[in-house]
Amino acid sequence: xxxxxxxxxxxxxxxxxxxxxxxxxxxxxxxxxxxxxxxxxxxxxxxxxxxxxxxxxxxxxxxxxxxxxxxxxxxxxxxxxxxxxxxxxxxxxxxxxxxxxxxxxxxxxxxxxxxxxxxxxxxxxxxxxxxxxxxxxxxxxxxxxxxxxxxxxxxxxxxxxxxxxxxxxxxxxxxxxxxxxxxxxxxxxxxxxxxxxxxxxxxxxxxxxxxxxxxxxxxxxxxxxxxxxxxxxxxxxxxxxxxxxxxxxxxxxxxxxxxxxxxxxxxxxxxxxxxxxxxxxxxxxx
Numbered sequence: 001x002x003x004x005x006x007x008x009x010x011x012x013x014x015x016x017x018x019x020x021x022x023x024x025x026x027x028x029x030x031x032x033x034x035x036x037x038x039x040x041x042x043x044x045x046x047x048x049x050x051x052x053x054x055x056x057x058x059x060x061x062x063x064x065x066x067x068x069x070x071x072x073x074x075x076x077x078x079x080x081x082x083x084x085x086x087x088x089x090x091x092x093x094x095x096x097x098x099x100x101x102x103x104x105x106x107x108x109x110x111x112x113x114x115x116x117x118x119x120x121x122x123x124x125x126x127x128x129x130x131x132x133x134x135x136x137x138x139x140x141x142x143x144x145x146x147x148x149x150x151x152x153x154x155x156x157x158x159x160x161x162x163x164x165x166x167x168x169x170x171x172x173x174x175x176x177x178x179x180x181x182x183x184x185x186x187x188x189x190x191x192x193x194x195x196x197x198x199x200x201x202x203x204x205x206x207x208x209x210x211x212x213x214x215x216x217x218x219x220x221x222x223x224x225x226x227x228x229x230x231x232x233x234x235x236x237x238x239x240x241x242x243x244x245x246x247x248x249x250x251x252x253x254x255x256x257x258x259x260x261x262x263x264x265x266x267x268x269x270x271x272x273x274x275x276x277x278x279x280x281x282x283x284x285x286x
Contacts, residue, residue: 001051001195005036005074006068022061026051044154071184082101086249104174105175106175115280118182124166129214136241144230146227152229156191156196158271158272165261185280201217203217203271206268209267266281267280
């Protein structure tokens with residue numbers, strides 16, 4: 001199934017099923033269904049079967065072009081990102097192959113929709129893109145093993161870990177450079193994990209103004225999704241709706257000589273096979 005959070009004209013955000021290019025509001029068919037994506041994920045054992053039956057029916061909805069798709073989880077409890085997790089990105093960064101997973105937090109206010117603008121900050125011109133596969137945590141858990149981590153993943157999305165490089169690299173902590181408002185677009189929907197046979201065999205690409213900048217495959221992840229869950233859950237309780245950015249391949253703007261920063265008006269498109277695509281335009285921060 002594909003699940004989204006969307007907004008129609010003059011409406012509050014709602015959770016929907018995406019079926020053949022149409023968005024079906026879940027609560028139009030189940031009045032007692034959860035009103036938010038986090039609550040739906042938390043209650044998935046109750047709702048998976050009825051929603052699968054709805055998705056398999058001849059139900060019609062609203063064309064996705066007529067609604068605003070928001071971040072599938074509009075305000076996640078946690079957004080976490082891993083750095084240096086593709087070999088070609090490690091090479092272009094000039095850093096050694098990591099022995100340990102390199103994690104940073106991204107503030108929840110960075111969450112952004114799949115087609116919403118991303119800000120060129122007032123305080124920096126070093127704006128960069130990072131195409132990433134994202135997974136959404138489905139079950140609360142601590143001290144999970146890589147062997148059972150698959151059960152903790154609810155689904156997968158496309159993401160862009162937009163990075164403000166001078167803020168990211170001026171200190172040893174990446175948090176501020178990774179947390180500017182609008183800089184964590186993901187979506188366009190969540191593809192539930194049962195629809196993805198192997199998340200580690202998906203082509204991933206990034207285009208800036210239709211020029212291909214990144215082209216790789218999630219098979220190249222140094223630490224795969226299950227290892228990431230195992231590692232994170234040693235430290236913190238993972239909860240339904242947490243958003244995990246899994247790393248970016250080579251080809252980011254800072255790797256060019258001179259760097260190729262994003263500018264006002266640039267369009268950044270990220271595609272992942274089987275998951276969909278994002279396209280966000282850069283605008284000057286107001």
